[in-house]
Amino acid sequence: MTEAETFDVIVVGAGVLGVATAYYIQKNSPDKDVLLLDRYLAPGQANTAMSAAAVRNMFASSTNQLLTDTTIKYVEHVQEGLGRELLFEKTGYLWLLSERQFSNGSAQLWMHRMDASGINYRVYEKEELTQMVPGLNMDFVGDEEAELMHLEQASYGLYGGDCGVLDPTRLVEYYYEEFKSLSSVRPRFGVEVERLILEADPKLDLPGEPFVWQEKRVTGVQTDRGELRARDAVVLATGAWSNALLDPIGIDSQTKGKKRQLFVVHASDKPALNELLFTDGFNSLGCIPFTILPSAGVYFRPQLQEKGFWIGCGDKLGRAFKYVQTDDDLVPESAYYENSVYPVLSKYFPAFEDVRPVNSWAGGYCYSPDAIPFVYFDHGVLVVNGASGSGIMKSDALGRIADALFRGEEYAELYGGRKIKADALSIKHRDVEVESVVI
Amino acid sequence: MTEAETFDVIVVGAGVLGVATAYYIQKNSPDKDVLLLDRYLAPGQANTAMSAAAVRNMFASSTNQLLTDTTIKYVEHVQEGLGRELLFEKTGYLWLLSERQFSNGSAQLWMHRMDASGINYRVYEKEELTQMVPGLNMDFVGDEEAELMHLEQASYGLYGGDCGVLDPTRLVEYYYEEFKSLSSVRPRFGVEVERLILEADPKLDLPGEPFVWQEKRVTGVQTDRGELRARDAVVLATGAWSNALLDPIGIDSQTKGKKRQLFVVHASDKPALNELLFTDGFNSLGCIPFTILPSAGVYFRPQLQEKGFWIGCGDKLGRAFKYVQTDDDLVPESAYYENSVYPVLSKYFPAFEDVRPVNSWAGGYCYSPDAIPFVYFDHGVLVVNGASGSGIMKSDALGRIADALFRGEEYAELYGGRKIKADALSIKHRDVEVESVVI
Numbered sequence: 001m002t003e004a005e006t007f008d009v010i011v012v013g014a015g016v017l018g019v020a021t022a023y024y025i026q027k028n029s030p031d032k033d034v035l036l037l038d039r040y041l042a043p044g045q046a047n048t049a050m051s052a053a054a055v056r057n058m059f060a061s062s063t064n065q066l067l068t069d070t071t072i073k074y075v076e077h078v079q080e081g082l083g084r085e086l087l088f089e090k091t092g093y094l095w096l097l098s099e100r101q102f103s104n105g106s107a108q109l110w111m112h113r114m115d116a117s118g119i120n121y122r123v124y125e126k127e128e129l130t131q132m133v134p135g136l137n138m139d140f141v142g143d144e145e146a147e148l149m150h151l152e153q154a155s156y157g158l159y160g161g162d163c164g165v166l167d168p169t170r171l172v173e174y175y176y177e178e179f180k181s182l183s184s185v186r187p188r189f190g191v192e193v194e195r196l197i198l199e200a201d202p203k204l205d206l207p208g209e210p211f212v213w214q215e216k217r218v219t220g221v222q223t224d225r226g227e228l229r230a231r232d233a234v235v236l237a238t239g240a241w242s243n244a245l246l247d248p249i250g251i252d253s254q255t256k257g258k259k260r261q262l263f264v265v266h267a268s269d270k271p272a273l274n275e276l277l278f279t280d281g282f283n284s285l286g287c288i289p290f291t292i293l294p295s296a297g298v299y300f301r302p303q304l305q306e307k308g309f310w311i312g313c314g315d316k317l318g319r320a321f322k323y324v325q326t327d328d329d330l331v332p333e334s335a336y337y338e339n340s341v342y343p344v345l346s347k348y349f350p351a352f353e354d355v356r357p358v359n360s361w362a363g364g365y366c367y368s369p370d371a372i373p374f375v376y377f378d379h380g381v382l383v384v385n386g387a388s389g390s391g392i393m394k395s396d397a398l399g400r401i402a403d404a405l406f407r408g409e410e411y412a413e414l415y416g417g418r419k420i421k422a423d424a425l426s427i428k429h430r431d432v433e434v435e436s437v438v439i
Numbered sequence: 440m441t442e443a444e445t446f447d448v449i450v451v452g453a454g455v456l457g458v459a460t461a462y463y464i465q466k467n468s469p470d471k472d473v474l475l476l477d478r479y480l481a482p483g484q485a486n487t488a489m490s491a492a493a494v495r496n497m498f499a500s501s502t503n504q505l506l507t508d509t510t511i512k513y514v515e516h517v518q519e520g521l522g523r524e525l526l527f528e529k530t531g532y533l534w535l536l537s538e539r540q541f542s543n544g545s546a547q548l549w550m551h552r553m554d555a556s557g558i559n560y561r562v563y564e565k566e567e568l569t570q571m572v573p574g575l576n577m578d579f580v581g582d583e584e585a586e587l588m589h590l591e592q593a594s595y596g597l598y599g600g601d602c603g604v605l606d607p608t609r610l611v612e613y614y615y616e617e618f619k620s621l622s623s624v625r626p627r628f629g630v631e632v633e634r635l636i637l638e639a640d641p642k643l644d645l646p647g648e649p650f651v652w653q654e655k656r657v658t659g660v661q662t663d664r665g666e667l668r669a670r671d672a673v674v675l676a677t678g679a680w681s682n683a684l685l686d687p688i689g690i691d692s693q694t695k696g697k698k699r700q701l702f703v704v705h706a707s708d709k710p711a712l713n714e715l716l717f718t719d720g721f722n723s724l725g726c727i728p729f730t731i732l733p734s735a736g737v738y739f740r741p742q743l744q745e746k747g748f749w750i751g752c753g754d755k756l757g758r759a760f761k762y763v764q765t766d767d768d769l770v771p772e773s774a775y776y777e778n779s780v781y782p783v784l785s786k787y788f789p790a791f792e793d794v795r796p797v798n799s800w801a802g803g804y805c806y807s808p809d810a811i812p813f814v815y816f817d818h819g820v821l822v823v824n825g826a827s828g829s830g831i832m833k834s835d836a837l838g839r840i841a842d843a844l845f846r847g848e849e850y851a852e853l854y855g856g857r858k859i860k861a862d863a864l865s866i867k868h869r870d871v872e873v874e875s876v877v878i
Contacts, residue, residue, distance in 0.1 A: 148643070150654065151652065198756070206778075208774055208778050211778050212735045212754045212757070213590065213734060216757050243762070246760075247759055247761065248760075250756045250757050251760075252760050252808065254808055297651065298651075317655050318649055318651070320687045320689055321686040339647050343650075344651070369693055
């Protein structure tokens with residue numbers, strides 16, 4: 001029997017959280033052999049590539065505010081300071097809220113917490129909003145359809161000026177190339193990790209180990225191309241697939257997968273839609289911000305490169321949770337657009353009427369119960385997951401936190417020098433506020 | 440097409456939590472049609488029957504203290520006051536702790552909280568413990584095996600005098616018969632619930648409903664014998680099977696299954712074991728209490744009816760979590776007893792040396808992350824689960840809380856008049872202390 005290949009660290013998953021983590025671990029421990037693995041054939045090809053890739057610091061929990069604010073500033077630094085084009089565009093975020101939504105306690109707390117953290121945002125009241133967004137239908141009075149659909153009329157807009165959109169693949173490539181320039185180990189793709197290897201520590205070489213009275217540690221991974229061993233850590237940045245690896249060894253990741261879909265419409269040959277896209281006055285790009293409607297979780301992202309919109313929906317009750325992501329989570333449903341998304345979208349923004357998607361895709365969202373990511377390092381396995389649809393906008397912070405845990409630091413220093421307890425996002429010592437502002 | 444049968448309430452699962460809930464709902468809403476369903480052929484035949492059925496109020500969280508303390512007092516009332524034999528025996532609980540375990544903060548907090556709640560317990564120090572339990576090996580000094588196994592020498596015993604054991608089947612039968620005496624609907628067995636029926640509310644009778652913009656409600660269950668409709672609520676008391684019904688409609692139950700096993704040994708023809716079983720001085724039965732060893736989660740329950748012991752182990756890392764309970768969770772593993780449990784057990788209690796189990800079984804434990812049960816009523820489905828191995832000892836309280844939620848009460852009144860917020864165990868408004876004392 002040949003000896004299994006051994007590394008110091010094996011990072012499973014080359015999505016944005018995996019590459020950011022691999023990069024920071026390698027950067028701060030230059031002597032360590034860090035192997036990056038992915039089942040796909042290139043980095044960032046799975047759920048990272050399926051994301052709406054919008055970034056915002058407009059969260060209600062100070063934890064999410066910190067994770068996103070520092071990541072966005074780092075993204076800006078990479079693009080402006082280091083000159084690496086990430087297609088990061090400060091379109092802003094525009095949350096449309098009804099009278100009821102705006103005045104309820106949860107929105108008030110959200111604004112209060114943004115004020116306290118100095119998050120750059122402002123409130124547009126009805127009149128101003130009407131003028132700013134002529135394409136927005138703000139009058140549902142007497143509209144029986146809108147009433148039947150329980151749609152609440154938009155009365156306020158919360159605009160976040162430091163928010164925007166970026167190209168997730170470019171961000172992944174940035175971390176990936178930086179990682180490769182530091183690492184002596186060639187990343188491997190097309191490798192499927194089948195299970196974590198949990199062993200007794202120390203091993204007694206008895207058949208049937210590990211026994212219940214032994215200490216245990218994850219010492220490697222079984223892949224479809226053989227066993228790989230890790231001296232210090234196996235990093236799992238496996239998002240909506242995490243349960244399949246963690247449950248069998250008795251670690252409850254508390255996350256679940258959920259399918260999310262995006263639908264692309266083009267505006268160039270549709271004057272009303274083109275006008276909506278180039279709604280001026282919010283940002284220096286002269287475009288409509290990333291916009292969240294008051295009802296049903298429907299949102300759209302302006303897409304300047306292809307002159308159009310990406311349209312999505314954060315559906316809740318009625319959309320299955322998945323134990324692990326399945327292949328059908330990658331198949332978008334045209335009926336879902338037509339019956340669930342389109343009627344809402346076109347009611348608020350009539351410019352979308354009769355417009356049909358030219359493209360669509362779907363991916364797996366890795367949900368955590370409090371909508372705050374998990375980062376923990378127990379028994380040899382370092383888990384970074386549960387970003388709840390906001391992994392890209394938290395990637396830099398999460399990579400640094402994972403690295404701090406790896407190095408046994410008490411605090412992680414995020415971009416700009418702000419600090420967070422390295423175990424604040426762990427399961428055992430979790431110290432976060434539940435996030436209430438999720439799409 | 441014939442109309443589906445319709446009830447006011449459908450209770451899925453006739454384990455101890457299902458029958459207790461059905462009983463309290465029916466008792467307090469006598470005009471409601473309450474249908475009790477189970478996939479097995481009689482009540483209490485699944486995981487309830489597989490339990491060690493030990494009951495204790497020795498918890499660290501005030502929530503679990505309240506749930507168990509009131510349930511134990513009710514059990515006592517049923518047996519002593521109503522004259523229904525439940526084989527409830529106050530054997531007491533004896534937690535053996537090492538010096539290190541006793542002095543660490545978590546044990547100190549546990550005792551402090553039991554003091555604060557007036558839980559009846561006492562501490563035996565080393566010398567006393569030696570005299571009380573002559574069968575306990577308290578000296579591991581120089582024992583290389585014990586050292587290799589990381590076994591910590593017992594130095595303290597925490598004894599809870601109101602704790603004990605009971606016959607879970609008799610407790611289920613009690614609630615079941617009481618329920619039947621009140622209900623006009625005959626319970627149904629051998630019926631498998633395949634899925635929850637989630638519908639738009641109100642329905643528009645459009646194909647593809649429910650859409651994302653519609654309100655939704657669980658209105659019934661699809662079973663292998665057809666559809667059944669519930670006007671007011673579908674109660675899920677489905678323990679380790681809950682995810683299979685809740686995930687598909689987009690409710691994350693946060694629970695998982697875990698296999699647990701019990702091994703039976705007989706003492707009557709083994710003098711040393713017989714002596715251990717009849718260790719006098721703790722209780723009026725003259726038997727050794729339900730005893731938890733300091734290491735590896737191993738415990739035993741005295742079984743006076745068959746003059747023997749039930750031996751179990753709360754294994755953690757290395758024992759898989761299950762998304763839903765599978766059939767192999769019902770198969771005990773003899774190698775597990777021999778290699779994991781026996782070496783620990785016989786080291787602390789040499790009387791078990793060379794004794795082999797005469798019987799064994801396994802079942803599914805329904806784990807919740809904070810080791811506190813869940814009770815919540817959302818969108819037409821009332822969930823009672825996540826009892827984390829202590830459903831029997833919390834059954835009366837959980838049944839009353841579920842009924843209070845069903846009736847829209849703000850508080851549930853537990854046995855003896857103590858109250859708890861009806862939504863304190865919910866996911867959304869959870870108001871509990873994380874439990875630290877789990878086996």
